[in-house]
Amino acid sequence: MLGPGVAWYLGVSAFLFSIGALGVLLRRNPLIVLLSLEIMLNGANLALIAFSRHAGNGAGQIFALAVMAVAASEVCVGLGLVVAIHRRRLELDVDRLSELRG
Amino acid sequence: MTAGAWLCLFAPLAGTLVITLGGARIPRDGAGWISTTSVFVAFAGAAWSFFGLRAHGSENGVVSTAWTWLQGGNFKVGLSVFVDPLSTMMMLIVSGVGGLIVLYSIGYMDGDDEERRYFAYMSLFVFSMLLLVEGGNLLLLLAGWGMVGLSSYLLIGFWHERESAVAAAKKAFVMNAFGDATMALALFILIVHTGSLSFASAFSNAPLLSSTTVNFVALGLLGGAVAKSAQFPLHTWLPDAMEGPTPVSALIHAATMVTAGVYLIARTHAIFEAARTIELIAAGTGALTLLMAGLIALVQTDIKRVIAYSTMSQIGYMFLGAGVGAYANGMFHLMTHAFFKALLFMAAGIVIHALSGEQDIRKMRGMAQALPWTRWAFLAGSLALVGLPPFSGFFSKDSIIAAALHDHWYGVILAVAALAGAFLTGLYTFRLYFIVFGRSDGPAPHTHGHGEGPRTMLLPVGILSVLAVIGGWIQFSPFWHPLTNWLEPAARTLGVAEPTNAQEAIASIAAVVLGLAGIGVAWALYGARRRSVPRLQLLQRALEHKFYFDELYDALFYKPAAAIANLSRRDVEEGFVLAAGPDIGETAFDAGRGVRRLQTGLLRTYVFFLGTGMAVLAIVFLLAK
Numbered sequence: 001m002l003g004p005g006v007a008w009y010l011g012v013s014a015f016l017f018s019i020g021a022l023g024v025l026l027r028r029n030p031l032i033v034l035l036s037l038e039i040m041l042n043g044a045n046l047a048l049i050a051f052s053r054h055a056g057n058g059a060g061q062i063f064a065l066a067v068m069a070v071a072a073s074e075v076c077v078g079l080g081l082v083v084a085i086h087r088r089r090l091e092l093d094v095d096r097l098s099e100l101r102g
Numbered sequence: 103m104t105a106g107a108w109l110c111l112f113a114p115l116a117g118t119l120v121i122t123l124g125g126a127r128i129p130r131d132g133a134g135w136i137s138t139t140s141v142f143v144a145f146a147g148a149a150w151s152f153f154g155l156r157a158h159g160s161e162n163g164v165v166s167t168a169w170t171w172l173q174g175g176n177f178k179v180g181l182s183v184f185v186d187p188l189s190t191m192m193m194l195i196v197s198g199v200g201g202l203i204v205l206y207s208i209g210y211m212d213g214d215d216e217e218r219r220y221f222a223y224m225s226l227f228v229f230s231m232l233l234l235v236e237g238g239n240l241l242l243l244l245a246g247w248g249m250v251g252l253s254s255y256l257l258i259g260f261w262h263e264r265e266s267a268v269a270a271a272k273k274a275f276v277m278n279a280f281g282d283a284t285m286a287l288a289l290f291i292l293i294v295h296t297g298s299l300s301f302a303s304a305f306s307n308a309p310l311l312s313s314t315t316v317n318f319v320a321l322g323l324l325g326g327a328v329a330k331s332a333q334f335p336l337h338t339w340l341p342d343a344m345e346g347p348t349p350v351s352a353l354i355h356a357a358t359m360v361t362a363g364v365y366l367i368a369r370t371h372a373i374f375e376a377a378r379t380i381e382l383i384a385a386g387t388g389a390l391t392l393l394m395a396g397l398i399a400l401v402q403t404d405i406k407r408v409i410a411y412s413t414m415s416q417i418g419y420m421f422l423g424a425g426v427g428a429y430a431n432g433m434f435h436l437m438t439h440a441f442f443k444a445l446l447f448m449a450a451g452i453v454i455h456a457l458s459g460e461q462d463i464r465k466m467r468g469m470a471q472a473l474p475w476t477r478w479a480f481l482a483g484s485l486a487l488v489g490l491p492p493f494s495g496f497f498s499k500d501s502i503i504a505a506a507l508h509d510h511w512y513g514v515i516l517a518v519a520a521l522a523g524a525f526l527t528g529l530y531t532f533r534l535y536f537i538v539f540g541r542s543d544g545p546a547p548h549t550h551g552h553g554e555g556p557r558t559m560l561l562p563v564g565i566l567s568v569l570a571v572i573g574g575w576i577q578f579s580p581f582w583h584p585l586t587n588w589l590e591p592a593a594r595t596l597g598v599a600e601p602t603n604a605q606e607a608i609a610s611i612a613a614v615v616l617g618l619a620g621i622g623v624a625w626a627l628y629g630a631r632r633r634s635v636p637r638l639q640l641l642q643r644a645l646e647h648k649f650y651f652d653e654l655y656d657a658l659f660y661k662p663a664a665a666i667a668n669l670s671r672r673d674v675e676e677g678f679v680l681a682a683g684p685d686i687g688e689t690a691f692d693a694g695r696g697v698r699r700l701q702t703g704l705l706r707t708y709v710f711f712l713g714t715g716m717a718v719l720a721i722v723f724l725l726a727k
Contacts, residue, residue, distance in 0.1 A: 021713060025706050033705075094705050101703030 009050035016043030028093045030085070034078040041071045103154025104166035107183045110147030110193050111232050113140045117225035121218055130217050134208035137221035141201040141228050148193035151185050162186065162591050165238045165300075172241070176297060182238030184301060188592035191433060192235035192365055199357040199440045200228045202562035206448050207349040209559035210455060214347075220260060224353065227253035231358035235365060240289055240299040243369070247285060247326060250359050251278035257353075258346040270342035277339040281329020288322025291315060305372035313377070320377035323370055324384050331363025331417045334391040338651050340414055344406040348454055351406055352447035355413040356440040364417065364432050367424040368593040375427070375596070382512065385425025389519035392418025394649060396526030400533065401645040404461045405450050408534045412487060413443055415523060419502050422516055427596025428505035430586035434577055435498035437585075441573045442486035442495060445566035449480040452555050452563065453538065463537045470539040473554050477539045479567045484535050486570040488528045488617040494574030496614065499524070501579050504601040504609035517609065524613040528620020536629035579606060 016039055023036025045064040052060025085092060117140025121133045128136065155164075163186030171181040183189075204224050211217050230253045234246030251274075259271025289299060295315055296307040308316055327333075332340035340360070344351055354360060367374055367384060374381040392415040399411035416439050423432035453469055453476060454461055470477045482493065489495035503524075506517040554560060577585040579601075586595060601609070627634075647653065 025710055025713075097705070098703030101701055 006050050006054040010047055013043045013047035013050065016040070016046065019043075028095050030078070030082050030092055030094050033094060034075060034082070037078075038071060038075065041067055103151050103158060104164055104183065104185055106147040106150025106152075106154055107166065107185045107189075107193070107236055108147070108168075110144045110151065110197060111183060111229070111236050113143040113147060114197075114225040114229035114232065116140060118222045118229060121222040121225065125218070128218060131208065131212070133218040133221040134204070134211070137225045138201060138204045138208065140225050141197055141204050144228065144232060145194070145197035145201050148190060148197045152190040152194060155185060155187065155190055163189075163301075167238065177293060179239055179241045179299060182242070183236040184238040185236075186592045187588050187590075188365070188368060188433070189235050191437070191589065192361075193232060195361075195437055195440050196228065196231045196235060196357050199444050199566075200231070200353060202565060203349050203352045203357060203444055203448070204228070206352070206451070206559050206562040207347070209556040210349050210451055211347065212556070216260075220257075220347070223253060223256045223260065224350075227257060227353060227358055231362070234362055239301060240292065240304060240370075243366075244282070244285055244289060247330065247362065248282050250330070250362060251275060251282060254278070254343070254354055254359055257350040258343045260346055260350065264345065266342075267345035270339070270345040274339040274343050277336050278329050281326040281336065284322045284325030284329075286322075288319045288326070291319050291322070301369070304370070308373045308376040311376065316373060316376045317380055320370075320374050320380035323366060323373065324380055324387075327363030327366045327384070327421075328387060329363075330366075331360045331421065332414050333363065333387050333417065333421055334394060335651070337391060337395070337414055338648070338655065341402075341407050341410045341648070344404065344410050348406065348447060348451035351410065352444045352451070355410065355447060356444035360413060360417055361420070361436050361440065364420040364424050364436050367421070368429040368433055368589075371424075371427075371429055371593050381425050381427070383425075385422045385506070385516055386512075388418040388421025388423075388425055389516045389523075390418075391415070392422065392523040393519055393526070396523050396530060398645050398648050399530035400526070401642055403463055405453065405463050405466070405534065405538065406447070406461055408463070408530060409443070409446050409450060412446075412527065412531065413439075415527065416443070416487070416499075419499055419520060419523070422520060423502035423505055426506050426508075426513060426516065428502060428600075429593035430583075430589040430595050431498065431501045431505050431579075433589060433593070434574075434585050435495075435502055438486065438494035438498040438570075438574050441566055442483045442493075442570040445479060445483040445563060445570045446487065448559070448563045448566065449476050449483060452476045452559060453480075455555055455559075463534065466538045467540060470541075475560070476554055476563070479563050480535060480539065482567045482570050484531045486574075487531050488621060489524060489613055490617055491614065492571070492575070494570055494572070496610070497574030497576075497578050500610040500613045501577075501601075501606070503613055504579070504606045505595075507605045507609055508601040521609075521612050521616055525616040525620045528617040528622075529624050530620075532621045532624035533628050536624055540629050 020036045020038070020040030020043060023039065024033055027033055027036065045067050048060040048064045048067070052058060052064075082092065085097075090096070114137075117137050120136055120140075121128060124133075124136075158164075163184055165182050165184050167180035167182035169181055170178055172179040204221070207220070207224060211220055214220065227250070230246055230249035232246075234243055234250055237243040237246050255271045255275040255278075258274050259268050261267045292304055293299060295311055296303055298304065308319075311319070325336075329336040343354060346354075367381075374384070395411045395414035395418060399408050399415065402408045402411060416435070420432040420435050420439070423429070423435060452473060453466065456469075456473060457466065460466070486493035486495040489499040491497075499520075503517050503520045506513045506520060577583050579586070644650065
């Protein structure tokens with residue numbers, strides 16, 4: 001098998017996931033949060049495809065496709081929410097959406 | 103014949119149902135007539151079964167079962183009536199005297215606010231008593247027993263806005279419930295050992311049971327009889343029961359309820375004979391009660407209470423008679439007592455009625471002018487009660503004393519007690535008579551102008567006056583005794599209780615002389631007032647407090663129970679249970695307040711906790727691997 005070993009791919013995948021996770025945790029703009037979520041998902045996808053290659057089995061790639069489909073629909077809903085928030089002239093700040101506070 | 107018994111049993115119940123369901127659709131005075139009719143229909147039924155029984159000659163009794171009422175395994179109880187000489191005699195007394203009393207009530211209760219309720223209860227009372235005497239097995243007897251207690255509770259507390267009436271009703275009910283409980287226990291023992299509650303099997307098996315068992319059964323039955331018949335030591339409810347309307351007192355004392363104990367002993371005599379000690383205890387209880395009640399009656403100032411204590415005393419005679427084995431004599435006295443005691447109560451009721459509810463005899467002197475007929479009726483009843491010939495009490499009471507005389511040394515003690523009781527009877531009865539009807543120095547008490555009452559009140563009094571005079575002539579031992587012969591198949595008099603002619607004569611003469619002596623003393627003290635009433639402070643106070651039984655029971659049962667209840671209220675209820683509720687709630691609130699801080703509503707913190715949790719789990723799994 002050519003190219004770097006699976007560990008490298010996993011490293012990159014973990015890096016992407018961490019960046020995404022930090023983005024979700026730290027940023028307050030919902031757009032950026034959605035974006036970070038995408039990065040997390042793609043980190044996970046990368047890991048799936050790396051393992052797929054490593055194991056010589058196509059199932060991981062199919063799984064990655066499914067994740068993309070879910071991600072696309074999730075972005076649709078998320079962006080829709082963002083637009084809705086904007087239309088109601090609310091501030092685009094996830095910390096202000098704290099109706100569920102006990 | 104059995105149809106008559108069923109009619110007798112259910113006619114009064116039908117009366118109750120009609121009055122209850124009819125409600126306001128029945129006119130006020132209609133309720134009284136419905137009730138009276140129903141009880142007299144019952145009397146007709148009783149007469150039907152009486153003559154049927156005579157005609158068929160089936161003296162050993164006929165059980166007629168309508169259907170199986172209860173069934174459990176081999177144990178079966180039918181809804182049945184038992185027609186035999188004993189039950190028909192009781193049916194006749196209960197429905198006959200009961201009917202007269204209900205008729206009397208029509209006049210007495212006229213204008214009361216709740217006449218309909220009163221008459222519904224009256225019919226129910228008669229039904230309960232008929233169920234008791236007709237019930238074809240011991241369980242039905244117990245059912246009737248309990249229902250008599252219930253009806254008496256309802257009627258004693260009839261004037262429910264009067265606090266003392268409610269208290270008296272409760273007292274009667276609790277004391278009777280105690281008797282019901284001991285009786286139920288006796289029946290349980292009987293079921294365990296014989297597997298049946300039918301009279302036939304219970305009585306044929308009684309001699310086969312071990313002596314401990316049969317003693318316990320007899321003791322339980324005696325407990326029931328003592329409670330219902332207001333004998334020592336469960337007698338304290340009876341005088342308080344005078345809180346009910348006067349006809350109710352008459353019904354309780356003459357026709358229903360208190361006679362049940364005597365009936366029970368006669369009915370279950372096979373069991374009592376197998377437990378002869380217990381039977382003699384019953385006789386002793388009767389002797390003790392008749393003396394005690396006679397003494398207490400001497401100092402009572404409430405006209406009804408004096409008569410109530412005299413009932414207690416006379417029931418004591420019946421217990422004595424039944425206890426020594428002279429069941430027929432006990433039942434005979436029960437019958438004559440029903441006549442003259444109902445008469446006395448009704449006559450007293452007329453006096454009370456005429457004085458608009460006054461019951462204190464000290465305010466009654468000189469009623470003879472105002473109520474001449476009542477005076478003669480009361481006199482007839484009093485003479486019958488004292489037992490002077492030819493009044494009915496003479497025939498029945500003296501035969502009991504004679505029967506006691508025949509039985510060993512304790513029989514003599516019982517007879518002496520009974521004779522002392524005869525003296526007391528003369529004294530307290532005529533104390534009452536002379537105080538109420540004796541000549542008056544001052545102005546006669548103000549009567550309220552309605553004379554001696556309506557005809558519905560006078561008619562029963564007249565009939566009972568006649569019965570009180572001649573009712574005893576049916577049997578004059580040793581010359582003729584149809585009653586003993588009639589009851590022989592149901593409750594045969596024991597050999598030890600069959601007195602010789604000499605004993606009969608001694609008992610009769612002694613009782614009459616002592617009764618006359620009592621009357622004489624009463625005349626000297628209260629009639630002519632030749633002598634002042636002797637002052638015996640201590641004794642008098644003891645008697646006025648009814649030998650401190652109420653105080654004793656108060657100290658023994660009520661006070662400890664109340665103390666325990668108060669203690670547990672203060673320390674357990676208020677100290678612990680009530681405080682625990684808010685404490686638990688407060689703790690939950692505190693916990694909630696703490697946990698609430700975690701719910702920030704910030705998505706980021708949720709994600710953080712989620713992620714951290716996942717990481718921790720992953721690390722744990724990896725390390726555990």
